[in-house]
Amino acid sequence: MYRILVADAIKPEGLGPLSEASNILLIQKTVEEAANELDQIDAILVRSATKVTEDLMNRMPQLKIIARAGVGVDNIDIPAATKRGIVVVNAPDGNTISTAEHTFAMMASLMRHIPQAYASLKNGEWKRSSYTGTELRSKTLGIVGFGRIGGEIAKRAKVFGMEVIVFDPFLTADRAKKMSVTSLPLDKLLPKADIITVHTPLTNETRGLINKEKLLTCKKGVYVLNCARGGILDEDDLYEMIVKGHVAGAALDVFVEEPPLGHKLLELDNVIATPHLGASTKEAQLNVAVQVAQEVLTYFEGNPVSSSINLPAISKEVFEKVQPFYQLVQQMGSIASQCMKEGIQEISVTYAGESLDFDTAILTKSLISGFFKSRVDASVNEVNALLIAKERGITVGEKISADSLGYSNLISLKVKGDNRELTISGTYIENYGSRIVNLNGFKIDFHPEENLLYIQHTDKPGVIGNVGKILGDHEVNIATMQVGRKEAGGEAIMVLSFDKPLSDNMKQFLKETEEITFMALISL
Ligand SMILES: NC(=O)C1=CN([C@@H]2O[C@H](COP(=O)(O)OP(=O)(O)OC[C@H]3O[C@@H](n4cnc5c(N)ncnc54)[C@H](O)[C@@H]3O)[C@@H](O)[C@H]2O)C=CC1
Numbered sequence: 001m002y003r004i005l006v007a008d009a010i011k012p013e014g015l016g017p018l019s020e021a022s023n024i025l026l027i028q029k030t031v032e033e034a035a036n037e038l039d040q041i042d043a044i045l046v047r048s049a050t051k052v053t054e055d056l057m058n059r060m061p062q063l064k065i066i067a068r069a070g071v072g073v074d075n076i077d078i079p080a081a082t083k084r085g086i087v088v089v090n091a092p093d094g095n096t097i098s099t100a101e102h103t104f105a106m107m108a109s110l111m112r113h114i115p116q117a118y119a120s121l122k123n124g125e126w127k128r129s130s131y132t133g134t135e136l137r138s139k140t141l142g143i144v145g146f147g148r149i150g151g152e153i154a155k156r157a158k159v160f161g162m163e164v165i166v167f168d169p170f171l172t173a174d175r176a177k178k179m180s181v182t183s184l185p186l187d188k189l190l191p192k193a194d195i196i197t198v199h200t201p202l203t204n205e206t207r208g209l210i211n212k213e214k215l216l217t218c219k220k221g222v223y224v225l226n227c228a229r230g231g232i233l234d235e236d237d238l239y240e241m242i243v244k245g246h247v248a249g250a251a252l253d254v255f256v257e258e259p260p261l262g263h264k265l266l267e268l269d270n271v272i273a274t275p276h277l278g279a280s281t282k283e284a285q286l287n288v289a290v291q292v293a294q295e296v297l298t299y300f301e302g303n304p305v306s307s308s309i310n311l312p313a314i315s316k317e318v319f320e321k322v323q324p325f326y327q328l329v330q331q332m333g334s335i336a337s338q339c340m341k342e343g344i345q346e347i348s349v350t351y352a353g354e355s356l357d358f359d360t361a362i363l364t365k366s367l368i369s370g371f372f373k374s375r376v377d378a379s380v381n382e383v384n385a386l387l388i389a390k391e392r393g394i395t396v397g398e399k400i401s402a403d404s405l406g407y408s409n410l411i412s413l414k415v416k417g418d419n420r421e422l423t424i425s426g427t428y429i430e431n432y433g434s435r436i437v438n439l440n441g442f443k444i445d446f447h448p449e450e451n452l453l454y455i456q457h458t459d460k461p462g463v464i465g466n467v468g469k470i471l472g473d474h475e476v477n478i479a480t481m482q483v484g485r486k487e488a489g490g491e492a493i494m495v496l497s498f499d500k501p502l503s504d505n506m507k508q509f510l511k512e513t514e515e516i517t518f519m520a521l522i523s524l
């Protein structure tokens with residue numbers, strides 16, 4: 001049974017797939033209310049209110065996945081989650097339209113003083129001349145951060161007859177052209193825009209991106225909006241620039257501290273504000289709840305998720321291509337690790353063959369996680385595998401080769417240790433499954449079973465019989481046995497599989513066979 005803590009207000013109608021699953025228990029409580037059961041929680045679902053800190057994660061030793069019902073993940077300590085192997089997913093586009101519409105509503109309200117006029121009228125006043133506004137038509141809108149929300153705002157601005165200029169260091173010329181916007185560096189955008197709206201995530205780079213120095217380069221009388229994250233527009237600097245009359249007004253949906261009780265910006269007449277309502281529509285809340293519920297369900301079904309923050313994104317089509325190799329590479333990593341019980345310097349993997357014609361990064365991560373599982377602990381997974389390799393000073397390389405040696409696909413792994421090297425190649429054959437086809441340069445063909453014994457020995461009459469006899473004398477039943485050699489009388493190998501795990505003592509008995517030069521018990 002997986003226990004899922006729904007810690008923030010997430011629309012229950014969207015959580016249907018989770019509440020209907022027989023192996024899932026949904027617990028609708030805040031972190032404080034669930035304090036006594038945190039150690040049993042497998043997944044946590046949050047919006048922006050709950051801060052998923054390293055400390056909170058430490059109180060949740062079973063935690064496997066954090067799901068953010070929304071876009072911004074600045075309330076989640078991603079590096080800490082990654083280190084622990086906890087998958088972080090979000091709902092990247094469920095609230096795009098709502099947030100774009102809200103930003104647009106804020107922009108129109110700001111330019112026409114609607115909140116101030118409304119408050120005045122409600123107060124019994126009729127001050128028409130005090131609330132003369134400015135048209136949006138022909139104004140230049142500067143969008144900083146041109147992703148999903150920025151793009152939707154641009155479409156709406158064009159319909160209103162605005163000119164749209166954008167700044168986004170990751171924007172391609174192709175997308176700028178398709179969206180009919182002018183892409184400019186920030187220092188060129190700021191002096192040109194009549195209105196500036198920010199739509200970046202909050203990161204170390206974007207915190208304080210628009211500060212006093214930048215605001216001073218803007219037109220006098222510029223209007224600014226922040227419906228992304230508090231802090232992208234520096235709050236103190238904005239206050240000063242409004243008070244000095246350089247900025248004509250601001251519309252804010254987000255604040256550094258939420259709620260921003262007693263905030264000085266809220267005292268200014270030309271600042272309008274909403275309490276982080278960008279995504280607060282029936283539609284957006286249903287969308288994001290459905291999206292994260294589906295992701296969590298997919299994860300607990302053992303399938304790769306599609307909108308992870310700390311795993312490579314993977315589409316359904318790629319997933320179908322990846323799936324056959326997913327377990328094979330984990331097993332190859334694990335076999336290599338159990339055959340190389342020594343310090344490792346380098347792991348390199350080569351992919352060859354037409355059926356491996358996709359981004360193989362996810363396979364490399366799966367392989368490395370298989371390698372470390374038997375060395376570190378079961379919490380190693382695709383999320384933290386490369387980080388663990390790096391921490392241990394192990395170089396991980398990935399190559400594509402044109403030569404698949406006649407197989408339709410061939411994955412080859414080379415592990416360089418302090419004293420030895422190990423190579424292993426595997427393939428996936430449709431309707432037949434995974435096969436290991438080469439081990440340390442010996443041609444062989446075996447299915448990676450649960451309990452294996454790998455023996456390297458001198459090719460002499462009687463060795464195979466002797467091994468069989470020793471195992472038989474100890475009532476060990478051999479399930480399968482594969483042998484391989486390079487040349488008669490040289491080095492040879494055998495790989496045996498068993499129904500039950502072999503005890504470590506058996507290694508001692510087998511070691512008496514002097515022709516055996518190397519032996520490894522492998523459990524997959
Ligand atoms: N007020 C609200 O309720 C909501 C706020 N948000 C906020 O809006 C942000 C943007 O959301 P989306 O458009 O969906 O995200 P997105 O990921 O589609 O777009 C973000 C864009 O910012 C750009 N960017 C990153 N660093 C930048 C930098 N230093 N300078 C300029 N551009 C930079 C990226 O290249 C990307 O194109 C989210 O990160 C979230 O914090 C999102 C939804 C609701």
Ligand SMILES: O=C(O)CCC(=O)C(=O)O
Pocket residue numbers: 047048069070071072073095276278279280
């Ligand atoms: O959960 C919410 O309402 C906030 C939405 C938001 O800020 C986001 O998706 O980044």
